Amino acid sequence: MDFEPYRGELVAYCYRMLGSFHEAEDLVQETLLRAWKARDRYDPARASVRTWLYRIATNVCLTALEGRGRRPLPSGLGAPSGDPGAPLAPALDVPWLEPFPDARFDVEVRADLRLAWAAAVQVLPARQRAVLVLREVLAFSATEVAEQLGTTVAAVNSALQRARAALADVGDAGAVVEPDDPAVRAVVQRYMRAFEAADVPALVRLLADDAVLEMPPVPLWYRGSRDYGRFMERVFAMRGTGWAMRELTAGGQPALAAYAPQAGGGRRLHTLQVFTVTDGRIVRNVVFADPRVLDAFGLPREILPGEFRSQR
Known part of the structure; x- marks a missing residue:
């Protein structure tokens, strides 16, 4: 019984549940190990292999989430700062939300891998x-889902209704815009060129008036x-000018x-x-x-002199 074809989508599922790519990888490894040990008890008459694996993964995720709080972004913890010179002290005790590295797995990149969506669902109880x-x-x-969670259809429908209501209270999880949309790419590429040129006025012209900048940890x-x-x-005053940038995507963004x-x-x-x-x-941003x-994104740690243009 080959479970490997399901690894990528299971990692994406566990990421949506946990908000951490690293934990998702670990939990999928545990899921596949449990499935292998229980393979003789699998009954194809009751569920497909995929449904069975999701049941195991769900139980693994729910166990991992017991007693845990949510994974936030900085904007979910307090008011914005008005001091551009404030100390940049990391809060290493906070389990920060992580981005999803699209290129690592051949999974369908959907709106529900976006950071805003992942942060929003963190307010929900695990089930x-x-x-x-x-x-x-x-x-x-x-x-x-009732079979996967060991509950009733009525309980599943009730939980779904409550989840929808809770997310409505959180607000919009972000507009769905494809990262390869020509208009979006044009904006990001202009930002990239302005950043490489250390042209702050050009960067600012690309921002919405209420643009948010946050920097976990x-x-x-x-x-x-x-x-x-x-x-x-x-x-730019601290780190100098002459930066290089490389385009990619994270969670479909x-x-x-x-x-x-x-x-x-x-x-x-x-x-x-x-x-x-x-x-x-x-x-x-x-x-x-x-x-x-x-x-997790498999990026080269260094770019030697004369190489950075080839990184795009």
Whole structure:
């Protein structure tokens, strides 16, 4: 019995449940190990292999979520800062939400892998979260979900209704815009060129008036193009000019890997920036500096002098 063809979609499922790519990989490994040990007890008359694996994965995720709080972004923890010179102290005790590295798995990239959606579902209790993902994202029937969760169809329908109501209270999880949409790519590429040129006014012109900049694991975040621009002036003053950027996607969103200039002329991987673009303007940039997040995307750590143009 070959379970490997299901690994990618199971990782995406566990990511939606946990908000962590690294934990999702670990939980899928545990799921497949449990499935292998129980393969002799699998009954094809009761469920397909895929449905059976999702039942195991759901139980593994629910166990992992017991007693845990949500994985937030900085904007979910408090008010924005108005001080562009505030200390950039990371909060390493916070289990931050992580982005999903699209290129790692051949899975359908959908709106429900976006950071805003992943952050929104973190407010749901674990079983409601499972019902929402299984029913509305993965299109399992209410009967199948009831079997996976060991409950009734009525309970599944009730949990789904409560989950929908809770997400309505959270607000819009973000507009669905494809990262390869020509208009979106044009905005991100203009941002990339402005960043490489350290042209803060050009960066600011690409922002919505209430654009958000946040930088986990630093709990600090900013709202508004003015403060965003002031902070970028600080970045270039601190780290210098001559950055290099590389385009990619994260959770179906346009993203840029930013390489900071080094004394010897090369450039070193500094951050992953994940963008939300609406109506031709950048409305949010979530900047990840955690080395484990950067490693998950398989990005080269350094770009030698003269090589950075080939990285695009």
